[in-house]
Amino acid sequence: MRRVLPTVEQFVQGIRASDRVLLGRAITLVESTRADHQAMAQEIIARLMELPAPDTFRIGITGSPGVGKSTFIEALGMYLTGRGRRVAVLAIDPSSAVSQGSILGDKTRMEQLSASGMAFIRPSPSGDSLGGVARKTRETILLVEAAGFDTVIIETVGVGQSEYAVHSMTDVFLLLLLPGAGDELQGIKRGIVEMADVLAVNKSDGDRASLAAQARAHYLNATHLLPPKDSGWAPRVLACSAQEGTGIAEVWAALEEYRTTTQTNRYFYENRQKQAAHWFREALELGLAQLFYQHPAVKERYASLEAKVLSGKTSPFAAATELLDIFRK
Secondary structure (H helix, E strand, O other), rough: OOOOOHHHHHHHHHHHHHHHHHHHHHHHHHHHHOOHHHHHHHHHHHHHHOOOOOOOOOEOOOOOOOOOOHHHHHHHHHHOOOOOEEEEEEOOOHHHHHOOOOOOOHHHHHHHOOOOOOOOEOOOOOOHHHHHHHHHHHHHHHHHHOOOOOOEEEEEEEOOHHHHHHOOOOOEEEEEOOOOOOOOOOOOOOOHHHOOOEEOOOOOHHHHHHHHHHHHHHHHHHOOOOOHHHHHHHHOEEEEEEOOOHHHHHHHHHHHHHHHHHHHHOHHHHHHHHHHHHHHHHHHHHHHHHHHOHHHHHHHHHHHHHHHOOOOOOOHHHHHHHHHHHHHO
């Protein structure tokens, strides 16, 4: 028997009261592809956004596979919840569409944090594109913030385009690094390093402590060569051990310093406005694309034109122009 959905009002009141069950169900609506679920999700978000904006901090965290992101996030999350902060952990994982799983899986990688009543962990939604996953994550951010989670951590998988998506929806960007990985850039594109506001060499413990110190010095020198940031902030480079819990307080202090600095010079608020404008444009583009591909005449002509493009009988540009003309008419 299908469960009856709560009303929009019940969702709104439940989320405001930090009801984790209703919060989870609202996020499921956001992730759904059903038109009625999407409409309801948008109504819930619109109602919640009528309320005064909560004072929140959005933190993006990335790093190469094996750097210990989950262990670090759990250590940071436990540190913050122990100091009265309410932490939500979300993920950007477009690869989940291929594996039919999620980067956070069944949450077993963060057992301690997921058991805390001060934390909320949500695996990445499966999506057929990075854009789709990113859009759902942005809307989930609004829901968890409305539910009273003042610190939102967004984890990315590995390195690549997902970093740019996370950077476009967070206030500060933290890059985790490995000590002594041989290739000092560890396959990380320079653009990712340039985006980072705080860099932390993780696994700085035992025999790796001296290697971590060397890596920290290397990245400290590298950041001095980067162009100044619009935020007026000079990146901090630190060392920590998520496994041992050392250096976590210092990393948090650097993140807090970033927030204080950018709120004082107003960059923090200007950046959020730019992000909102970016999300608005992306939502329009996504909506237009859906209207285009669902147009009956476009759907009817699409396959034959695609076949002509693949066989070399017409150019992709001419085919696209013809479909756009059909859509406009």
